[in-house]
Amino acid sequence: MTMTVNPATTRPPTRVDHAAGPTQGPGRVLRIRSGPTRTTIGLQDQRAALIAVIDRAREGSGRAVMVRGPRGSGKTHLLEAVAAQTAECMMLRASGVEVESGIAYGTVQQLCGPVEHRIAELPRPQAEALATALALTPGLAPEPSLVGLALVSLLTNLAEERPVVCVLDAAEWIDDSSARALGVAARRLAGLRVALLLASSSPATLAAFAGVDEMWIHPLSDAEAGAMLDLELFGRLDPDVRDRVIAETRGNPLVVRQLARSTSSLALAGGFRVDTTTWVDAALDARVTARVGRADDDAAFALLLAAAEPLGDVATFHRAVAAAGLPTAAPEAAVATELLTLEERVLFRHPLMRHLVYRSASETQRRRAHAVLATAVENRADHAAWHRARAWTGQDERLAASTERSRSQAERAGGVAAAAAFLNMAATLSEHPGERSRRALEAARLHARGGAFDDALRLVADLDHRLVGSTTPATAYLVTAEVAASIGHVDAAGDLLAAAHELEVTDPVLSASVALAALEAAAAAGRLGAGGGVLDVARHARSLAGSAAGTAAGGLLRAVVARWSGGGTPDHAGLARALAACRDDESAVLPMAVRVAMELRDEGAWVALTQRQVDLARRSGELARLPRALDLQGCLHLLRGEVALAASSAEEAAAIARRIGAAEPVLAPVLMAAWRSSGTGQDDALEGCPSAGGPGRGGGPGGAEALLDLGRAMAHTASGRYEQALCEALRVLKLDEPFVSSWAVPEVVEAAVRAGRPDLAAHAIEVARSVSDATGSSWALGVEHRCLALLADDGAAEAHFDASVRHLVRAGMRLDLARTQLLYGEWLRRQTRRVDARTPLRQALEVFEAAGAAAFATRASLELRATGEQARRRTPDTLVDLTEREAQVAALAVEGLSNPEIGMQLFISARTVEYHLHKVFAKLGITSRAQLRAALPPR
Numbered sequence: 001m002t003m004t005v006n007p008a009t010t011r012p013p014t015r016v017d018h019a020a021g022p023t024q025g026p027g028r029v030l031r032i033r034s035g036p037t038r039t040t041i042g043l044q045d046q047r048a049a050l051i052a053v054i055d056r057a058r059e060g061s062g063r064a065v066m067v068r069g070p071r072g073s074g075k076t077h078l079l080e081a082v083a084a085q086t087a088e089c090m091m092l093r094a095s096g097v098e099v100e101s102g103i104a105y106g107t108v109q110q111l112c113g114p115v116e117h118r119i120a121e122l123p124r125p126q127a128e129a130l131a132t133a134l135a136l137t138p139g140l141a142p143e144p145s146l147v148g149l150a151l152v153s154l155l156t157n158l159a160e161e162r163p164v165v166c167v168l169d170a171a172e173w174i175d176d177s178s179a180r181a182l183g184v185a186a187r188r189l190a191g192l193r194v195a196l197l198l199a200s201s202s203p204a205t206l207a208a209f210a211g212v213d214e215m216w217i218h219p220l221s222d223a224e225a226g227a228m229l230d231l232e233l234f235g236r237l238d239p240d241v242r243d244r245v246i247a248e249t250r251g252n253p254l255v256v257r258q259l260a261r262s263t264s265s266l267a268l269a270g271g272f273r274v275d276t277t278t279w280v281d282a283a284l285d286a287r288v289t290a291r292v293g294r295a296d297d298d299a300a301f302a303l304l305l306a307a308a309e310p311l312g313d314v315a316t317f318h319r320a321v322a323a324a325g326l327p328t329a330a331p332e333a334a335v336a337t338e339l340l341t342l343e344e345r346v347l348f349r350h351p352l353m354r355h356l357v358y359r360s361a362s363e364t365q366r367r368r369a370h371a372v373l374a375t376a377v378e379n380r381a382d383h384a385a386w387h388r389a390r391a392w393t394g395q396d397e398r399l400a401a402s403t404e405r406s407r408s409q410a411e412r413a414g415g416v417a418a419a420a421a422f423l424n425m426a427a428t429l430s431e432h433p434g435e436r437s438r439r440a441l442e443a444a445r446l447h448a449r450g451g452a453f454d455d456a457l458r459l460v461a462d463l464d465h466r467l468v469g470s471t472t473p474a475t476a477y478l479v480t481a482e483v484a485a486s487i488g489h490v491d492a493a494g495d496l497l498a499a500a501h502e503l504e505v506t507d508p509v510l511s512a513s514v515a516l517a518a519l520e521a522a523a524a525a526g527r528l529g530a531g532g533g534v535l536d537v538a539r540h541a542r543s544l545a546g547s548a549a550g551t552a553a554g555g556l557l558r559a560v561v562a563r564w565s566g567g568g569t570p571d572h573a574g575l576a577r578a579l580a581a582c583r584d585d586e587s588a589v590l591p592m593a594v595r596v597a598m599e600l601r602d603e604g605a606w607v608a609l610t611q612r613q614v615d616l617a618r619r620s621g622e623l624a625r626l627p628r629a630l631d632l633q634g635c636l637h638l639l640r641g642e643v644a645l646a647a648s649s650a651e652e653a654a655a656i657a658r659r660i661g662a663a664e665p666v667l668a669p670v671l672m673a674a675w676r677s678s679g680t681g682q683d684d685a686l687e688g689c690p691s692a693g694g695p696g697r698g699g700g701p702g703g704a705e706a707l708l709d710l711g712r713a714m715a716h717t718a719s720g721r722y723e724q725a726l727c728e729a730l731r732v733l734k735l736d737e738p739f740v741s742s743w744a745v746p747e748v749v750e751a752a753v754r755a756g757r758p759d760l761a762a763h764a765i766e767v768a769r770s771v772s773d774a775t776g777s778s779w780a781l782g783v784e785h786r787c788l789a790l791l792a793d794d795g796a797a798e799a800h801f802d803a804s805v806r807h808l809v810r811a812g813m814r815l816d817l818a819r820t821q822l823l824y825g826e827w828l829r830r831q832t833r834r835v836d837a838r839t840p841l842r843q844a845l846e847v848f849e850a851a852g853a854a855a856f857a858t859r860a861s862l863e864l865r866a867t868g869e870q871a872r873r874r875t876p877d878t879l880v881d882l883t884e885r886e887a888q889v890a891a892l893a894v895e896g897l898s899n900p901e902i903g904m905q906l907f908i909s910a911r912t913v914e915y916h917l918h919k920v921f922a923k924l925g926i927t928s929r930a931q932l933r934a935a936l937p938p939r
Contacts (some may be wrong), residue, residue, distance in 0.1 A: 005630040006832065041231070042224040042253070043078050044919075046215060050082045054089070054195045058163045062189030064196035066171065066209055070219030072254020075199035078217070079167050082197065089163040104141050105133040105176035111166060119150075121157050126150035133181070145178050148184025150191075151211070154308035157184070159193035171209070179208035182574040186212045212744035219251025223915030228253060230908045232260035233268070233383065234656045235450065236415030236621030242909065243273035246349040250252070253831070259351050264659075268412050269450075269621060270418030271310025272386050274358045281352075291337045298326050301331035302363065305356040306334065308369045308390075311383070319376035324368075344777070367391045372918060382409040388424045400429035402441060415621025420446035420585060424459070427683030437463050437472050444479045451623035451660030453483045474502035478514060486624045487519040488663025493537050504547055512548035513559045515541045516592040519560055523595060523738050524663075526705050538564040552581045552588040564738070570767075572600060572774035579605050579775075589616055591625070594632050598739035600771055601780035603811045606636055618906070627653040628664050637819040638675065641814030643851050644887035646672060670704040674684050674711025675815065676852045677718075706732050706740040713747045717754075718855035726751035726760065733764060742771060746819070749787040758791060782807035786820045789827070797827060805840075816846035822860050825867075834867040841867065877890030882923060889916040 046067070067075050083091060092109035108130075113120075116134055119127050129142035130150035158164050168174065168182070184194050198677060200206060206212065220228065225246045233452060237245070245268065249255040253572040264276045292300055305320045306312075314411040314608060323329055331342060339357065340348045348354045357410050360368065371391035377384045385406035392399055404426040411419035423443035423582035429435035440459050447456035460476045462486035481495035489495075503511040522537040539563050545561045548554030559578035562571055575596055582593040583605050596604035613629035616622070634649030650668040708733045729747035748764040768787050772780040782804045789800035808817035824839035828834075841864040848857035882890065885906070892902045899910040899917075906913075921927060924935040 003188065016331070018719045024361075042220040042251075043074055043081075043229045046078055046217060047081055047918055049080070049215065050197060051085060053197070054086055054163075054165055057165070057189075057193055057195035058089070060191060062159075062192035062194040062196075064186035064198065064209075065210050065213045066187055066206070066214045067197065068214055069199075069201070070203075070252065072252045073217045073219070074253045075201070075217060076169055077201055079169060079197055083167055086163075086165050088164045089157055090161075092164065092166045094166075094168050094174075096168070096170035096175075098173045101173045101175050101773055103175055103272050104177045105135075105147070105175065105181070107168070107174045108147065108151070108181055109134050111168070111182075112660060115154065115158060116274060118154060118157060122150055122153045124474050126153055130154065133177070141177060145184050146179035147177075147181035147588075148188075151181060151185040152188045155194045155407045156192055164195070165728070165807060166196045168196070168198045170530070171198045171206060172202040173810045174208075179206065183208035183212070184211070187213075203571075209850060212841060217478075220249075220253065221251065221915070222246055223911045224251050225251050225256060226909050226912040228883075228914055229260075230912060233258055233264065234626075234659055235264070235269060235417065235623050236619070237268055238270050238310075238413040238418065239909070240394075240412070241268060244271075244310070244345055244347070247312070247345055248347050248349075250349075257566060262352055264452075264534070268291050270382070270421060271387075271416030272410075272414075272418065272421050274307060274310065274355055277355050278351070281322045281639040282358060284350060284352060285356055288339060288353050289360060291339055292357060292360050295337050296333065298330040299337060300361075300458070302330040302334040303337065303339060303357050304361045304369045306340055306346045306348070307354045307370065308366065309346070309373055309385075311380070312347055314342060314344070314346055316373070316376050316378070317342075318423060319378075320372050323375050324372045327591050337847075350570075361852045367393065379821070381404045382413070386410075386422065386425070389422075389429060391430060395429055397429075397431040397435070400426045400435070400439070403455045409757070415447045415450065415619070416563045417450040417452065417621055420450060420452070421868055425461075427524050429467070441475045441479065448479055448486065449620075449622045449624050451486075451656075451662065453487060453661060455623075456483055459652055473505070474499060477502060481514075482517070482624075485517065485524075486660075486662045488524070491527060495523055497537055497540055500541070504544060508547040509551055509553060511544060512551065512553040513590065515547070516553060516560065516590050517542045518593065519564075520702070523592075523743065524665075534564050535566055537738075540566075541564060545745040546931070552578075552585040553590060554589060555581050556588075556593055556596070556746045560596065563737070570770065576600055576602070576774040583608055586612070589613055591628060591632070594629075595738045596634075598635070599742050600775045601742070601783060602775045602777045603779040603813060604777065606632075607760075610636055623656055623660050623927070624662060627662055628658040630656070631665030631668045635671050636670065638671055638851070639813050639815050641818075641847055641851060642891070644882060648885065648888055660721075665702045667707060668710060670707045672852075674707065674714050675856075676854060677715040679713060706737045710740055710747065711745055713744065713751065715855055717747060717751055718853070718859055719755075721858075724754040726757065731761065733767075739786045742767060744785050745771075746787055746816075749790055750823070751791045761787070761791060778807040778811035779813050781812070782811055782815060782820065786816075786823065789820075790823065794831065794868075803829065815853075816849050817850060817862075818844040818851075818853075822848075822856065822863070823862070830861060830866055837867050838864065838869050842869070882920065885921050886916050889913055890920045890932060890936060893917060893920075893929055894936060 013042075031638055033178040038218055050065065050067075053065055057063060067073050067078065070580035072652045083620040089502060091112050092114065094107045095364070099104045099862065112130070112134060116136060119130050119134075122130065126146065126149055128139075130138045131145040132139040132142050133147045133150075155164055155166070171384075174182070182196075182359070189196060192413065197208065198212075207217065212302075226242070229246060229249075249259070258281060262279045263290070266480045293305065301324060302321055304836075307317055318331065328399060332909070334340060336348065339353055340346060348357070358641060363368070367390065368669065374384050374387035374391060377387065385403055389403045394851060403422055407426075410422050420443045423439050423446065427436050427439035427443060441464060443461040444456040447453070447459065456479055460479050463472065463476055477495070478499040481492060481499045484495055485492035489857050496514055500511045500514040503514060518537050519534060526533065533581060541557065541561050542565055545558040546554075547557065549669035556578040559571070559574045579596050579600065579602060582588045582590060590609075591613065592615065594606060597609055601745040609640060609935035610629065613625065614633055615708040617629055619625040621775060634646045634653065636650055637643075638646035646668060650672065653668070654664045656662075674873055691723045701919045709728050713725045713728035713732065716722070716728065725747060729744045729751055732744040733748055735741055745768045747769075749761040752758055752761040752764075765787055768780070768784040785800045785804035785807065789797045792800055801820065804820045805817065807825065808820055819845040820841035824836040825844065828840070841860055844856055845864060848860055849855075888906055889902055892906070899913040902913045903910045920932070924932070926932065926935045
């Protein structure tokens with residue numbers, strides 16, 4: 001009997017009902033999961049079906065299911081994902097092992113070992129048979145049928161206490177005695193609260209389990225494989241290379257994971273670095289080596305041509321075979337090795353085989369292959385230039401210059417990693433020491449921007465600074481400082497500032513940008529930073545404030561130095577003017593500008609500048625800057641009430657940082673924890689924030705300690721502990737750290753008023769007024785009016801509350817809007833206007849619940865109950881189960897972006913976008929983009 005849950009297949013209909021999907025209808029809110037996993041791509045239907053099997057087993061309709069699919073198709077991960085959702089069941093596990101497949105009843109021993117003490121409860125013949133099978137008593141091996149019946153009795157007894165789920169992996173290696181006994185038990189589970197889930201890679205039905213229902217796992221579609229590749233690899237890939245890689249995975253998740261483990265998006269970016277890998281499965285290596293060794297010389301060289309040509313273009317391959325003078329039968333001989341196929345593309349049977357074939361050739365053979373390919377490539381000048389360069393021996397300045405010129409086309413296709421490969425090659429070919437060092441330094445900077453920190457530092461270390469011009473030592477120092485900032489060294493700000501001083505005369509624009517990077521690094525390091533943090537760096541950057549006059553970077557540097565170098569009243573107006581210049585200059589991509597936008601509560605500038613940074617980093621493959629850009633974007637999403645997108649940005653930032661070895665940014669996680677802190681007095685969510693990255697690292701909470709303090713103040717305020725809130729908020733305000741201190745203003749005012757100390761709110765009100773006067777932004781005005789409403793008498797308070805709501809609605813900052821609505825509702829109730837109070841309180845409660853702001857939600861719920869209305873609680877039926885990526889795609893689709901435009905934003909292919917939209921439509925119960933806005937929860 002066979003059941004299938006993949007709707008795309010033509011196999012017989014499924015015999016397992018799918019688990020019910022999410023309830024449709026209005027009033028739903030997004031529920032964001034911890035993130036898409038290997039089992040959520042291509043296996044959603046199978047997982048739902050297996051969960052349904054377990055659900056029916058709980059009700060007394062036991063069943064066995066054999067999950068079948070090739071090695072690496074995701075069977076084990078599927079079973080693990082299902083098992084993770086059966087906490088209330090008794091779980092028994094076993095796994096077949098090839099080397100133990102000859103041990104009689106070895107698998108039964110694994111399965112029953114944890115419950116062997118229950119054997120005595122069985123009828124005597126069954127107890128004796130099972131005890132012998134488990135080697136608890138001596139005797140001859142019992143009949144498998146009797147052991148199978150004993151298993152049924154044992155499982156029946158266990159299931160009387162709670163449902164039992166048995167998971168048996170690698171069933172093809174279960175010993176014969178165990179398989180026959182388990183087969184007997186598997187066919188006798190009807191009426192029991194027992195589910196038996198097996199997985200097998202055998203291409204044929206196992207005889208012992210004949211009659212057991214089977215579930216097939218089929219290869220991932222190209223869109224699904226692309227989505228998984230996006231999860232495993234970050235950065236920019238040449239679209240043609242990406243399509244070739246996806247085709248070579250042949251829909252096998254294990255192959256995608258092996259590829260990600262063995263290489264990186266930096267190596268794959270343009271497909272040029274065929275020789276770059278870190279790990280290859282030994283069995284795969286041995287298979288390729290053996291087959292290449294058995295091939296004749298012509299077939300082996302044809303294989304090498306295919307390996308050295310990264311696009312898998314069939315026409316190029318055949319032209320290269322002809323240009324090499326190989327016989328016409330050479331391609332067929334290469335195919336006969338079973339290492340590649342000639343279809344629409346030249347595809348190796350595993351993407352790592354390309355590397356192994358290339359590695360097996362001698363350097364002379366590789367150069368010959370590249371020389372041939374240089375004449376065979378058409379329509380890709382960058383690839384032709386790369387092959388010419390790889391074919392050359394020695395140094396040639398003309399070829400070096402030509403290779404350098406080709407980097408632009410390579411960068412457009414494969415991002416900064418591809419450009420770095422070309423510049424590195426050009427440096428190797430350079431005849432003149434000065435040109436060699438210049439090109440190597442530029443390659444090092446591109447490597448650093450792409451997240452290849454080791455490559456960048458290695459190039460810098462190999463330079464001979466004595467042979468080059470005066471700018472090279474400064475640039476080399478800059479590269480090391482930028483790497484230090486990316487990986488979170490606490491002294492990175494000082495190193496960047498020193499580099500800025502070195503560059504002041506030769507490149508004032510770059511000097512200003514580097515000085516701003518030093519200030520950003522100091523802000524990120526926070527209290528863990530060396531020296532005096534932002535204030536100290538700003539004071540030492542004063543002499544650079546005149547650099548790059550007339551540029552956005554120069555203007556911002558002057559304004560930031562004036563603001564944070566100490567002394568005098570903060571010039572928020574000067575900051576606002578510099579911020580406007582940065583926003584108008586499309587070439588200005590300055591992380592410090594985003595912090596200034598946050599300082600000034602300028603929501604428009606924050607949106608524009610953050611999106612610009614994320615877009616540029618994705619387009620160019622600059623992985624080093626992407627985590628912090630996503631971190632700042634995550635903060636923005638959260639304050640706008642886009643909880644799913646906030647979680648997605650934070651998780652993607654952390655994943656990219658871990659992959660490239662950068663410091664994990666913490667602002668968005670800390671901000672989310674601040675809103676979600678329990679308010680019980682323990683501040684559990686805040687206490688669970690990431691800890692310091694260790695000695696010499698600034699990637700922990702050092703750059704967010706003030707934000708942690710602010711989060712504690714918020715938690716105290718939410719729970720009515722106003723004295724504690726006032727103490728925390730005043731300390732944050734006094735620290736005067738970028739953006740965090742200005743965000744403490746409304747906390748100081750609310751806590752001071754509620755604690756009966758309105759006099760302590762005077763300075764905070766001055767700051768709020770200065771910020772709103774400088775920018776005139778809706779966000780700043782909304783916060784200022786909320787503060788004024790708290791300090792106003794009853795005659796003026798309502799006007800300020802109305803103004804605050806109006807401005808914050810316009811700004812789209814839903815969490816601040818909810819804070820205003822909560823305070824407004826409380827004020828209205830105390831004015832005995834209970835009916836009027838219900839609307840703002842209800843609106844606030846909905847936002848707080850959606851954001852997981854438990855303490856504020858509790859406060860709003862209590863206030864709403866005091867008006868005489870019972871707050872409606874959210875239930876699982878009101879949730880829509882979208883993954884982070886699905887939420888991102890859906891949000892951009894609502895904004896009207898096309899699939900290619902969404903793909904550019906999220907750095908995935910248009911086909912992957914289509915795949916995610918298909919999943920979104922299915923979950924929301926809609927069929928088109930036109931229905932998407934109405935189906936998604938309101939923001």
